[in-house]
Structure formats: C-alpha cells, structure tokens
Amino acid sequence: YRNEINRLDQLHLLGETAAGIAHEIRNPMTTVRGYLQIYQRKPDSPLSSHHMDLMIKELDRANHIITEFLSIARTHPGDQQRCDLNQLLEAMEPLLVTDAVQFSHQVIFNCQPIPQLLLNQKEIRQLLLNLVHNGFEAMAPGGRLIIATSATRSHVLLQVSDYGSGISPEHLKKLGTPFFTTKDKGTGLGLAICYSIAARHQANIEVQSSSQGTTFSVRFPRIR
Ligand code: ADP
Numbered sequence: 001y002r003n004e005i006n007r008l009d010q011l012h013l014l015g016e017t018a019a020g021i022a023h024e025i026r027n028p029m030t031t032v033r034g035y036l037q038i039y040q041r042k043p044d045s046p047l048s049s050h051h052m053d054l055m056i057k058e059l060d061r062a063n064h065i066i067t068e069f070l071s072i073a074r075t076h077p078g079d080q081q082r083c084d085l086n087q088l089l090e091a092m093e094p095l096l097v098t099d100a101v102q103f104s105h106q107v108i109f110n111c112q113p114i115p116q117l118l119l120n121q122k123e124i125r126q127l128l129l130n131l132v133h134n135g136f137e138a139m140a141p142g143g144r145l146i147i148a149t150s151a152t153r154s155h156v157l158l159q160v161s162d163y164g165s166g167i168s169p170e171h172l173k174k175l176g177t178p179f180f181t182t183k184d185k186g187t188g189l190g191l192a193i194c195y196s197i198a199a200r201h202q203a204n205i206e207v208q209s210s211s212q213g214t215t216f217s218v219r220f221p222r223i224r
C-alpha cells in the first residue's frame with residue numbers, strides 16, 4: 001500500500017515537473033512565434049530591435065532553464081577535490097558583497113575552523129549563490145544575511161540564515177520540487193539544484209523557518 005502511494009507521488013512529481021518544463025519552453029515559443037507572424041504579414045516593415053531583443057531574451061531564458069534542469073538530473077559526482085570550504089567562501093566574498101549591495105543588504109561571515117572536505121568547487125559555489133540569493137530576495141532592503149561554517153565530530157555544517165519573512169509549512173513541503181516558485185520571475189530551480197548538488201556530495205540540507213527568518217543548513221560528511 002505504501003509503495004502504491006510512493007508511486008503515485010512520483011507520478012505526481014513527474015507530472016508537475018513536465019508541466020514546469022512545458023510552461024518554460026512554450027512561453028518563449030509563443031512570444032517568438034507571435035513576432036515572426038507579425039513580420040510575416042508585413043515583410044516590408046523590419047522587426048523592431050526591441051522585438052528582436054525580446055525574442056533573444058526569451059530564447060536565452062529557455063536555454064538557461066534547460067541547462068539548469070539537466071544539471072539537476074545529473075547524478076555523477078564529477079570532479080571533487082579536497083579543499084577548504086572557508087577559503088572558498090572567502091574567495092566568494094567580493095561577489096556576495098557586491099550582490100548584497102544591490103539589495104542594500106549586509107553579509108556577515110561567521111566561519112569557524114573546519115577540516116577539509118571533498119568538494120566540487122564549482123558546484124558548491126553554485127549552491128551557496130542559490131541559497132544566498134534566496135535569502136536576499138526574502139528580506140526587505142537593509143536585511144542581514146549570515147553565512148556560517150562549523151564542525152562536529154562527524155560533519156561540517158554550512159549555514160545560510162536570513163531575517164526574511166520565512167516559509168509557510170505548506171511551502172516548506174514543496175521546497176526542492178523543480179519549478180516550485182512563489183516569485184513572479186522565479187524559475188523554481190534554485191533549490192532543486194542545491195538539493196541535487198548536496199546529494200552528489202553525500203550532504204543533506206535541513207531548513208528551519210519561522211516568521212523571523214530562515215536557516216538552510218548543509219551538512220557535509222567529514223573525510224575519514
Ligand atoms: P526561485 O528563487 O526561482 O523562486 P528556488 O528554488 O530558489 O526558486 O526557491 C523556491 C521557493 O522557495 C521560492 O520561490 C520561495 O518561495 C521559497 N524560498 C526559498 N528560500 C527562501 C528563503 N530563504 N526565505 C523565504 N522563502 C524561500
């Protein structure tokens with residue numbers, strides 16, 4: 001009986017995912033088709049550069065979404081090397097601070113000594129950017145976002161905390177489902193990518209959220 005439910009859940013997820021992809025691809029197709037049709041009817045009046053820009057933008061977005069989506073489906077761990085997560089964070093600081101300034105936010109680092117980890121650096125940068133970006137977007141201007149690292153005997157923790165408005169229990173359940181978004185221009189792929197990157201690192205992600213804010217904790221296994 002339980003198996004049946006799981007299978008139904010899986011089918012449901014597949015359906016939602018397919019609907020998400022279809023929506024993201026069909027939208028740009030509709031836009032581009034519309035403009036081409038206008039042009040076809042009036043071949044003498046050239047396509048305005050504004051329309052061309054829009055078409056290119058829409059196609060680029062669709063292409064970007066396909067790339068992101070494929071990265072979620074990947075299971076191969078790729079190139080993982082021993083590295084110092086704190087150093088990686090430090091190297092990203094200028095980028096994160098520049099990003100924060102756009103929102104008038106502040107980024108605070110609270111990094112404790114941690115052992116080296118087996119990481120795919122490119123993926124971990126992506127994971128951090130996605131979590132940080134969500135934190136920025138969740139806060140009113142002038143918010144504070146904290147990036148923290150710490151170690152336990154068995155794990156290394158990377159935590160991203162914001163003082164945003166939090167995530168409702170109903171939405172919490174949907175986190176990581178591809179294309180789940182509550183934002184007008186969101187793709188709903190950011191967290192799905194984080195979960196998939198975490199899985200390739202044998203790491204798990206925990207979320208704690210209240211009306212005071214949200215903390216995402218990524219728990220990496222220590223190298224034995
Ligand atoms: P997107 O950012 O494009 O919407 P994500 O996968 O990154 O897609 O996030 C999915 C949804 O999860 C967001 O639309 C938002 O509702 C919720 N969410 C994620 N992170 C946070 C956060 N730090 N605070 C509040 N809500 C969040």
Ligand code: MG
Nearest residue numbers: 133134190191
């Ligand atoms: Mg996001």
